[in-house]
Amino acid sequence: MGELEIPTWYYRHYDADFALDVPAEAFGGWNKTTLPIRRDKTALVVMHAWDCGTREQYPGWHRVVEYIPRSYDVCDRVLPGVLGAARDAGMTVYHVVRPGGDYFRDCPGFKxxxxxxxxxxxxxxxxxxxxxxxxxxxxxxxxVFPGEHNRADIAAGQSRIDFPATARPQGEEGVAESTAQLHALCREDGINHLVYAGFAINGCLQTSPGGMVDMQREGYLCSAIRQAVTAIENKETARAETAKEIALWQVALLYGFVYDADDWIAALRRGA
Known part of the structure; x- marks a missing residue:
């Protein structure tokens, strides 16, 4: 498979101008250009996409993981198109799951x-x-987190985690519980660029097993799809989703690139 051209966001993190009151305000900031990806060397990684039940079932879990409703919206509106485009184009798809869970153990890709x-x-x-x-x-x-009164609901909900209906592994798609397993799948499939979707971009997608920190240390380029992720927000950031914006800047600076879902889908459809 040859290269595909795709509009790509990157962050120009230079040059600070010390003649300004805030030198960093001279940085080039966010820019968009067209760059290549290879379908045979790139994998879409859907990480920690979960059905966490309803607020009525597990109110304590929803009280502390406030992004669950946003994750459901992404699963319903964004992931079907992103996943469908990758599958139709013959791109490798991986699923990174919650360590210690049982909901994925019968998947052929996990075996x-x-x-x-x-x-x-x-x-x-x-x-x-x-x-x-x-x-x-x-x-x-x-x-700090999660509060004693929320513990029972969290434990009950996590014991019943499942894939969301829109993001279940299909066929032999690889399913990894650990960094070693994801790395082994990538080696077998010849992958060197991982494009992440899932939850949360400033938490699990960076620091959990199979996340960007571990995979970059193994030598992979790690990117993300802006509309296919959400972030852990706090009281001060939630209204504008500022934590997500900072996390996407970290991805563009430290790990790889950022793609828009519409650009991703259009590029893969052209390639398919």
Whole structure:
């Protein structure tokens, strides 16, 4: 498969002008140009796309993970087109799942990942936990996240996580529970560029197993589709979704590029 030309967002993070009150305001900022991707070397990675149940079923979970409704909107409106275009174009599709879950273990693509990666190597704890450490972590769980009154709902909801209907693996699409499994799938399939969709762009998609931090360390280019992600927002950022904008800048600066869903779909349809 040859190259496809696709409109691509990048961030020009230079030059600061120290004649200005705020030198960084001279940076080139967001720009868009046309760059190539290769269908045979690029994979769409749908990461942590979950059916988390309803607010009525698990109110405590929804109270602390406020982006769940936005993730459902993305799953309903955006992922079908993004996934459909990739599949129709013959592009590789992977699914990165919640470690320790059961909802994916019968998928053929997960069995392939396990076979390719082999047994997971247990990691020894490197830090000694003393009474002060335990008091500090208990305070965070009680007064930062998630709050004692929400714990039961979160545990109940997470025990019943499933793929959303619009983003279930099809056929032999690879399913990875760990970084080692995703890397093994990529090696087998000849992939070097991962384009992420899923939740959340400033949390799991960067730091969880199979996320951008780990995969970049393995040598991959890691990009994202703007409309196919959402972010963990806080009281101060939620109205304008500022945390998402900052996370997309981090992707463009540190990991890869940012694509618009419409551009992604159009480019792959032309290629198909």
């Amino acid at each position: 392939r990942a396990v076979r390719l990666a082999g047994p997971e190597q247990p990691k020894a704890r490197r830090v000694e936990h003393d009474d002060t450490f335990r008091r500090l972590t208990a305070f965070k769980a009680r007064d």
